[in-house]
Amino acid sequence: FQDYSQLTLDLTRNELIVGATEWIPDDDTRRSCQSKGKTEVECQNYLRVLLVNKTEVITCGTNAFQPLCITREVGNMSSVLDRVNGVARCPYDPRHNSTAVVTESGELFAATVIDFSGRDPVIYRSLGGMPPLRTAQYNSKWLNEPHFISAYDVGLFTFFFLRENAVEHDCGKTVYSRVARVCKNDIGGRFLLEDTWTTFMKARLNCSRSGEIPFYYNELQSTFYLPEQDLIYGIFTTNVNSIAASAVCAFNLSSITQAFNGPFRSQENPRSTWLPTPNPIPNFQCGTIDDDGGPNDGLTERSLQDAQRLYLMNDVVQPVSVDPLVMQDDVRFSRLVVDIVQGHDTLYHVMYIGTEYGTILKALATTNKSLQGCYLEEIQLLPPGVWEPILNLQILHSDRSLFVGLNNRVLKIPLERCSNYKTETLCLEARDPYCGWDRKQRRCTTLEDSSNMSQWSQNITVCPLRNQTTNGGFGPWTSWQPCSNDDGDGTSSCLCRSRACDNPSARCGGRNCEGSTIEVSNCSRNGGWTPWSSWGQCSTTCGTGFEMRQRSCNNPSPRHGGRVCVGPVRDERFCNEGVSCPQPIFWSLWGAWAKCSADCGGGVHSRVRSCENGNSCPGCALEYKACNLESCPEVKRNTPWTPWMPVNVTLGGARQEQRMRYMCRAQLADPHELQIGRRKVETRFCPNDGMATCETDTLVEDLLRTPVVRVAGSGWSSWETWSTCSQDCAKGYRTRKRTCATPEGKVAPPACRGSPVEYQDCNSKACPVSGAWSCWSSWSQCSVPCGGGHYQRTRSCNNPSPVNGGDICIGLHTEEALCNTHTCDGGWMAWSLWSACDDVGLQVRSRVCGAQGSAPCVGNSTEHRDCNDIPGKAVNSMHLVLFAFKSSWRPRKESCMALKCIWRFVNTVYKERPEVYRRVLSA
Numbered sequence: 001f002q003d004y005s006q007l008t009l010d011l012t013r014n015e016l017i018v019g020a021t022e023w024i025p026d027d028d029t030r031r032s033c034q035s036k037g038k039t040e041v042e043c044q045n046y047l048r049v050l051l052v053n054k055t056e057v058i059t060c061g062t063n064a065f066q067p068l069c070i071t072r073e074v075g076n077m078s079s080v081l082d083r084v085n086g087v088a089r090c091p092y093d094p095r096h097n098s099t100a101v102v103t104e105s106g107e108l109f110a111a112t113v114i115d116f117s118g119r120d121p122v123i124y125r126s127l128g129g130m131p132p133l134r135t136a137q138y139n140s141k142w143l144n145e146p147h148f149i150s151a152y153d154v155g156l157f158t159f160f161f162l163r164e165n166a167v168e169h170d171c172g173k174t175v176y177s178r179v180a181r182v183c184k185n186d187i188g189g190r191f192l193l194e195d196t197w198t199t200f201m202k203a204r205l206n207c208s209r210s211g212e213i214p215f216y217y218n219e220l221q222s223t224f225y226l227p228e229q230d231l232i233y234g235i236f237t238t239n240v241n242s243i244a245a246s247a248v249c250a251f252n253l254s255s256i257t258q259a260f261n262g263p264f265r266s267q268e269n270p271r272s273t274w275l276p277t278p279n280p281i282p283n284f285q286c287g288t289i290d291d292d293g294g295p296n297d298g299l300t301e302r303s304l305q306d307a308q309r310l311y312l313m314n315d316v317v318q319p320v321s322v323d324p325l326v327m328q329d330d331v332r333f334s335r336l337v338v339d340i341v342q343g344h345d346t347l348y349h350v351m352y353i354g355t356e357y358g359t360i361l362k363a364l365a366t367t368n369k370s371l372q373g374c375y376l377e378e379i380q381l382l383p384p385g386v387w388e389p390i391l392n393l394q395i396l397h398s399d400r401s402l403f404v405g406l407n408n409r410v411l412k413i414p415l416e417r418c419s420n421y422k423t424e425t426l427c428l429e430a431r432d433p434y435c436g437w438d439r440k441q442r443r444c445t446t447l448e449d450s451s452n453m454s455q456w457s458q459n460i461t462v463c464p465l466r467n468q469t470t471n472g473g474f475g476p477w478t479s480w481q482p483c484s485n486d487d488g489d490g491t492s493s494c495l496c497r498s499r500a501c502d503n504p505s506a507r508c509g510g511r512n513c514e515g516s517t518i519e520v521s522n523c524s525r526n527g528g529w530t531p532w533s534s535w536g537q538c539s540t541t542c543g544t545g546f547e548m549r550q551r552s553c554n555n556p557s558p559r560h561g562g563r564v565c566v567g568p569v570r571d572e573r574f575c576n577e578g579v580s581c582p583q584p585i586f587w588s589l590w591g592a593w594a595k596c597s598a599d600c601g602g603g604v605h606s607r608v609r610s611c612e613n614g615n616s617c618p619g620c621a622l623e624y625k626a627c628n629l630e631s632c633p634e635v636k637r638n639t640p641w642t643p644w645m646p647v648n649v650t651l652g653g654a655r656q657e658q659r660m661r662y663m664c665r666a667q668l669a670d671p672h673e674l675q676i677g678r679r680k681v682e683t684r685f686c687p688n689d690g691m692a693t694c695e696t697d698t699l700v701e702d703l704l705r706t707p708v709v710r711v712a713g714s715g716w717s718s719w720e721t722w723s724t725c726s727q728d729c730a731k732g733y734r735t736r737k738r739t740c741a742t743p744e745g746k747v748a749p750p751a752c753r754g755s756p757v758e759y760q761d762c763n764s765k766a767c768p769v770s771g772a773w774s775c776w777s778s779w780s781q782c783s784v785p786c787g788g789g790h791y792q793r794t795r796s797c798n799n800p801s802p803v804n805g806g807d808i809c810i811g812l813h814t815e816e817a818l819c820n821t822h823t824c825d826g827g828w829m830a831w832s833l834w835s836a837c838d839d840v841g842l843q844v845r846s847r848v849c850g851a852q853g854s855a856p857c858v859g860n861s862t863e864h865r866d867c868n869d870i871p872g873k874a875v876n877s878m879h880l881v882l883f884a885f886k887s888s889w890r891p892r893k894e895s896c897m898a899l900k901c902i903w904r905f906v907n908t909v910y911k912e913r914p915e916v917y918r919r920v921l922s923a
Helices: 027-035 253-261 304-309 424-429 701-705 877-886 913-922
Strands: 006-010 015-019 047-053 056-061 068-073 076-085 099-102 108-113 121-126 147-154 157-165 175-183 201-204 219-226 231-237 245-252 264-266 275-277 326-329 333-342 347-355 359-365 375-380 392-396 401-405 410-414 436-438 443-445 481-486 491-498 518-521 545-550 570-575 603-608 622-627 634-638 645-649 655-667 678-686 732-737 757-762 789-794 814-819 842-846 862-866
Touching (some): 006 047, 006 401, 015 047, 047 099, 047 108, 099 147, 108 147, 108 157, 147 219, 175 219, 175 231, 201 253, 231 253, 245 253, 245 333, 245 359, 326 359, 347 392, 424 436, 424 443
Parallel strands (some): 219 333
Antiparallel strands (some): 006 015, 047 056, 056 068, 068 076, 099 108, 108 121, 157 175, 219 231, 231 245, 245 326, 333 347, 359 375, 392 401, 401 410, 436 443, 481 491, 545 570, 645 655, 655 678, 732 757, 789 814
């Protein structure tokens, strides 16, 4: 999987450094990883530590479950300065979390897991000049299944923020968020706590919604440190198995220090209760023991016995405000950064909060009640319907940019978009600390871009009106009530209850509720048969077959325990018993393959077959196959030599002449497809006596350097007419020529500047392609089940289609044949077409009794209907207008469209000319 969760900024160079998965481990390491049961995806190198330390970049990756750390040069990542084992600095598994920080003196403090299986969590110090130290191994009271969030280097201490299973919680399992710290000068213990921290302490972080029974957001997800304000901002959420809810709380370093200066909470034995214990050193500042070279020289002031049992603080770190700065239900926040913005009258803290859906909420962090929890805007980063959690956020103040790390990309978005607010009202009502209205420039600008602060105004007094996405939620079910249920098959008495999607309602693109809004019970109903369908088409067109009719048990359908219908679902009977089949039609054997269309390079050849006993066999009578696919031998061709042309003339009248030809070579089946290639030039020298034969001279370098003497009065003749084009289509070329003559009438090409020959493209239009028929389709079903119908098949002129003026296909595109000529039930043949309307406005059609023997056919042989009852079709109004203009009253007993009838758009036929005529025009 791709992963752009590791981003860091090199502020001295204004650079963003991105860690991904392209740092590939060697083949032996990957094979070793897969031999231990890991997948190919897991056995990649996933960057988990990415830190800038002055002129170095520390990078640590999982390296196919063999962690590796490499120090590289800033500005030149390919330059490797050092390579060390990554164990205790980076996890083995890319799914295990970790965090790290490097101090100014070069020590690397990492919080991660130290073993292959991920069961030994550790806070570990390495590199630099201090001895390596770690937390107590396999002691869940120090670290109990922790999830490390962040680490910061602050003064004498290094702080770690994490969440873990609470050891002091004695009723079930719960998760607490913690802040832990160690002294940077800790060197471990002597005999006791050797190679182990002696200054490790941790305290709980409280982020809760106030009330008689507070609502706790127990799980820390992300932090952001503002060193200018000594503030730590944190995102807290509910457990993943609970309802989704998130909050942002801020903590002063002073309140964190106060908790660490307070009493401890300890446990005498595993069965006893956790009780408060006084702090032996209430204001511990990492002081050390001066033993003048003794065994305790350099140890911290803490007693090793106290360090072994006193590490959990009794007091909880409280936030700067009673309630969280931001609270939101039905969503989980994932990442957070904070920017300090200078407004017109005060400083504002603007938070950028990433969510699990891939959106960024821009909000104000303030204790002002009227502005608390204000959302300035919601930035949608992904296309609609795509959800992806934000993995990392980095803010670059100098560039006013926010960098967003996702699974497979890194995005850069501006911190402010003041130019989007085009009017003063929009600018001020946005309540954005970055933006204000510049009255002189008459536009919305940042404070830095304003003409004068006195001309720049803001109005951040209340939260802006904004459209925030809210997903819908169901309210409670109502109580069961008697109801009637009519589903189209009848009404029955039932019990019903309902619920509404109004808790809350979906707003601004939020998802609607998923699930039913009504539940119905206790509605039993017996099933009933529908009437039989009409008899279907006979299974054969000749010879004895069968036809079928069906019915369904849905009149009504059995519901809620009702009885199903009794009896068969379908009924069958014989048909076409007296119709003999014609002689079978079949294809002959394929003929031999014709000669291949190309001797090499891939051609096609064909073979044919014929349809015996008819001309309607399914399929094609012609088949094609590729042939001679082997490469063609190389073909070489030379163009003819051009005429000799003078290129240089000496003062004595001697001249130098050249001619040229082109040679090309390629593997082609058709030599005429060769294109012009390499050019060959020959040169000869001609003396001025005119008597000697010109000899070929290839050593002309000196002559080419001799300046040409132009003869005064020389000039080009008019261009000759263009030659014919080299090709009829698909782009060829043509030429025309001219000659250079001296005043004496002699031909002297060197005396004129320019070329005696000119080339021009011609006939660039595409070549025409004639159309060809596709194969016939299969025969359609018969148009009627009895009484004589027809079926048809079609073909299209698209094999290929005619283009660029090519010939169209010749022949029919549709063929028809008779079918189902047997008589229908009762002996009647099919109805004829309706006749034209007669004098009294009626139409008539007839049918013929084809029954054999003395039994007469049942029913009428003719049928009448009123012309006003003819089902109309919607006619285009413009066509009606043309018809109204061009029609005239014609003799009776013609078709309705030429008699006194005009169609109106509402599918009704009229006979009154004036009114209908006006309605047609108005339509």
